[in-house]
Amino acid sequence: MRDLHALPKAHLHLHFTGSMRHQTLLELAERDGISLPDQLVSEWPPTLSAADEKGWFRFQRLYDVARxxxxxEDDVRxxxxxxxxxxxxDGGRWLEIQVDPSGYGARFGGITAFTDLVLDAVREASxxxxxxxxxxxxxxxxxxxxDARTLARLAVQYAGRGVVGFGLSNDERRGTTADFAGAFAxxxxxGLALVPHGGELRGPEHVSTCLDTLHADRLGHGVRSAEDPALLDRIVAAGVALExxxxxxVALGVYSDLTSVPLPTLLAAGATVALGADDPLLFGSRLAGQYATMRAAHDLSDTTLAELARMSVRASRAPDDVRAGVLREIDAWVAAPSGTMSP
Incomplete structure (x- = not known):
């Protein structure tokens, strides 16, 4: 088995605060005398569930504390x-990091100033x-x-200058998805990528709503599309990628264990799947870990894992030359002799 950290890949589902290192969280909290709940200190990574509204509230509270x-500005950088x-x-070659500026604007001079800061930090980090x-x-x-329309206009303002997509996050059981159609329009x-969350905490019917009313190009999660073969066929025919x-x-209680995540069903149907880490700060697993867990849970071959990496690149908004270069690297990874065991 080849080393999955060496497999070149794109990362399309990573939330801003959720990307924070645990050690960084502890250091910044100590610096400013911020008291963290035990779930973010001694009991980290926290035991989570979003099976009901109370469970999601607990998850969101931890995210808000971390934020x-x-x-x-140096913290953001x-x-x-x-x-x-x-x-x-973890082998990443391209990252599309997702952020809701309205959650940070009050502290950083407004949503436009905060977006400027994030984009500058992205340029520096790149x-x-x-x-x-x-x-x-x-x-x-x-x-x-x-508010979503305001953010959509902000995204359009920076299209071609570092912003490549527009999304809709938080508990998909809340609000009415169709009400956000104007923002997505x-x-x-x-020409931004349309990437709403759907098909994780709600089932196939909500995936259909995201396709019909928001015209999703990619679905944040989308994994429960596996429950409806006709819907899955529609997704495949439309070329909609599933993050x-x-x-x-598993951490949020959508599935009982990793073997229950229906990745084989999605792949067998021909779906484009891009594995993502979501919120490593709260779930304790980063990008390569997603590939490793699916390899172990479903006995995936290196050929299949390489194809998953290719799909992540093809579903990205990376420039054409970047895509082509990463795809060549993936071909070289799978063509090289095996022998390095993946952690």
Missing amino acids: SVLRT RLVLEAAEDDVR ATTGLGMAVVIAANRTRHPL IAERA VCPVSN
Whole structure:
């Protein structure tokens, strides 16, 4: 078995605060005297479940606490640089990091100023690490749809200058998805990738809603499309990519264990799947870990794992020359003699 850390790949589902290193969280909290709950200290990674609304509230509370430690511009730059370093260590060649500026604007001079800061940090981190990077601006479905329109216009303002997509995050059981169609129409007209969350905490019917009303190009998660063969055929025919995050699916109670994550069903149907880490800070597993767990759970061959990496690259908004270069690297990985065991 070849080393999965050496497998070149793209990372399309990584949340901003959720990308933070655990040690960084502890250091920033100690610096400013912020008291962290035991679940983020002695009981880390936390035991989580989103099977009900109370479970999601606990998860969101931990995320909000983690976000509160980001107090300075240097904190933001550190987070982005470390996320890039971690992806490079895991074989990452391209990263699209997702951020909701409205969650940080109050502390950093507004959503435009914060977006400028993040994009500057991304440019610096990319230059330092060699990792190709871009930003997906995401709205929060628990806020008013007019807020989402504001963020869509912000994303359009930076299209071609580091922002490549527009998303919709938070608990997909909250709000009415169709109400966000106007925001996605704004992003669609600008040619941004449309990447709402769907098909994790809700089933196939919500995936259909995301396709019909938001015109999704990729689905954040989308894993429960496996429950409806006709829907899965539609997804395959439309070329919609699924950003599957196995470890977070299990941690949040969507599936009981990693062997239950229906990756083989998705692949057998011909779906495009890009494995992602979602929120390593809360789930304790980064990009290469997603490949390793699926290899172990489903006895995937190196050929299949290489194809998963190729799909992540093809589903990305990386420039054509970057895509071509990474695909050549993947071919070289799978063509090389095996013998290095993956951790």
